[in-house]
Amino acid sequence: MKFLLDTNIIIPAEPTELENIELGTPLITELLRRFNEGQQQYYIHSASIQELSGDKNKKRWQMREVLLDKYPLLPSPPGFTKKIQDSLSIATLNKHDQIDLTLLSAVDADAVDYLVTNDVALHKKAAQLGLASRVATPDEAILIIRSLFPVIPFPPPAVQSRYAHDIDLEDPIFDSFRLDYQEFDEWFRKCKLQHRPVWTIEPDIGKIGGICIIKPNDAPEYEGMPEPCLKICSFKISENWRGYRFGELLLKTIFDYADQNQQASIYITTFEKQVELLNLLNNFGFQIISTSNRGECVLLKMLKFSDEEYSVLTPLEFNIKFGPNQVKFDNANSFLIPIVPKYHKILLPEAEAQLELLPGKHPFGNGIRKAYLCHSNIRKIALGDIVFFYRSGIQSGVTTYGVVEDIIVSSNPDQIARAVGKRTVYTYPEIEGMCKKGEVLVVLFRLSRSNTTTISLKALIDQNIIKKAPQSIASLSFKAAIWLKEQIIKQP
Template sequence: MSTQTYLIDTNVIIHLEDNRTVEPAFSAFTSLAAKHKVDIFVHEAARDDVSRDKNAARQAISLSKLNKFQTLSKVRGLTIADLSRYFGPLPKHNDIVDATLLHALHIGAADFLVTQDRELHERARRHSAELGRRVLYVADAVHLLRTTFEPIEAPVRFIDEVHAHSIPLTDSIFDSLREDYAGFDMWWTEKCVKQRRLCWIIEDEGVAGLLIRKDETGTDTDATEKANKILKICTLKVRPERRGLKLGELLLKKVFWFAQKNKYDVIYITTYVGQTSLIDLLEYFGFRHTATKHDGERIYEKRMSGCIFIPEGDQNRFDIHRLNYPRFVIDQNTAAFGIPIKEGYHDILYPDLRQQAQLDLFGALGMGGGPRRPGNTIRKVYLCRAPSNLGPPGSILFFYKGKSQWPPSQAISAVGVLEDVRYARSTRELLQMTGGRSVYSEKDLEGWHASFESPVKVINYLLAAYVDPPIGLKRLKELNVISQHPPQSIFRISHSCLDDLLAHIDLGYKT
């Protein structure tokens, strides 16, 4: 995609350059444009208009402000009559300047025109809806720059995005990296610090988990698939004493959702054969070993766009979803279910969605802190005694949060993919079946009092996405997903309702 160009009206320049506090939107516009190397122009006609000012001192000041920006030249031979035919009557000189700016937009000399002049917006819309959409207020321009260039934040709490230089080399997260790579300190300084690479970190008495990412294209990548938009995981590291908290999976979830939201084609990582747990995790979620470098370093790639990858062999629907995670495919045979969940369990399973006020309250009570249990992970387990049966592996699950003190309340908030359903008839079985995924303590599990007469249903699933914004009870009734009364037990969602429901959820891809 070519670099965007913005043509700015003099009213924007005057606001930016006046001797007064600049409103956040105006400063954000120029800051974002500079950050992403977006060209900003003023039109030669606007410069000529300023030159007409009879106050020489004021004229000099205004021209000095314009000189900070590049100039877009006038079109040779363009007459007022031509402009009038395009943009209507031009009774005043200012109207002629406005029409000249619109003409530059119309012929493609600039992508967008930024102005606070309502009349100019109206003139553009009268010409055509297409031109009207390209004339922006400053706040609209800021939004466009952000949506175009700034990564869309994926909601994974407890992960912070920081620049590499903000992490001191003395942090113990780097100790084992130095052991594996003798030149690590130099690489970190030259490739990460000096290039201001962004990292995701999990803090827990220092940096407990670290992921360094890099944007690449098909012309400059080690990936075998030369796609247009590639995300490289340069480093994925969990501090040894913090392993067992599923922090690696938490970081991978961040990568998957980030890549899906921002429409990357491929994710890849390089590692060595000795990194068995990492390789197992990668392959579980669909990374494929595509090449090996001369020094034995292996390349693992995962495609995020295009057709769903359906592996060969007799694999069930869940495996297809898992290997294509976070994407899943819907067809006529796909079953879907709603699962009611109480607020307390919802907060445990989905700590990402807990309200900040709620978190602040927990912190004040001494209950805050980092991710001490794998509640933010992909692979999850839900316990209940709901009598209803669920469908086959690969069924789609919609978690409905019941009436709650904290929002969302009475709304579908999360989507999962069913792996299997098992029944625990003792606390021991419950401990065994939930091992590795449980967000509950042993005491919590004992409290279920699982027995042969009163077994506990253990639902294993993958968290596929959060529903943003959550779909409330009123809308769910309108879609016939829920009948008149809020659900108290697991309920089946018909295929026609499933289509309507998915149409209200932005997954970042077509199901």
């Protein structure tokens, strides 16, 4: 697909000085990144270069001229099309308006698919000419790319985004595949030719500890599968790396991919003997709907929901069935939980701007289901409630939210240790030490959303969400919770 960029897109993308950075610069940067990720073609028009060359600040123009050299020019741009000539008196228009019509002529002549601009007047001209559907704002352009072309989101820590043809089929992890599927090598060859997306976890360099192969926008093979449907073709954790929650780490990547690419459902087939995998999938809302001709269980996870489903399900049931990205805030209370940087780094690594040297080595950081321990006296938190995490320290702010799965209050270290398993950042001696100081509140939660860009303390104070940096768990109003959620989702 081909996109033509207006000057008001190019200028924010190429600030010549720090003070030239505009509010729209991050969005334009994301748009260009998505163009590159999706291998979309984008151009600038020679008329735009001419317009920019009229900058009275000659030094700025000289710098911008160098920066613009990396943008390909639209080859052989068409002149004014007949539709535009017949619709408007071009000769009576000023130079700027004529350049606008030149850009629209490129669209009308099908030299490009879309013109991307923030110019309101240009959008109005496009509407007059019946070209409104092919003139997009940067937001709309990103939506177009997301809707029409699968994108590979930045994977969680320790997960590598690859393609099938990059994978070494001699890796031991494939031995079990061949036992169950005699035609595995032939099938994998097709995956290579189709450039199927693959995610791997390689705790040992050159050795695969976990792998997942997907097929986006697959035609549903079974009844009851809403489209577009994402098929998980292969999902395997090496026997040598069980216990590190690599399964949840891969699922987290799949859910993010499905969310960003607006998939309506996800399905996978697996044999009944794969008890661990079946349990994992069941924990995240996959349900058996059929049996394949091989005798495998067919499991489906729905990602879209009806008004009735939203109404009748509890917040926790809703998150399990349609989440983890989908959260029901109605009929749920929300809380703000402070967490020190040390524990934030290893419990919530996906929200860290700089990953540790060996990301993924902490099992509790890999999972979607996590645990938080503290000595708070608050006892109002219940199943299905929403918890937002506020990282203290230098880079303070809200980074993450999740849905409460269970609450435990105890001073018995064994009881707590059994409950939290590998979810928690605390060692058993640390749990013992906490129990000696009094009852420990254990919050078991499911991670929903996180972002490396924090919602700062200043923003929280400006929004009257809190008055100062939180020292203990605090209740949030419904309005505050919705605002926080929206900020985390929309942050780049």
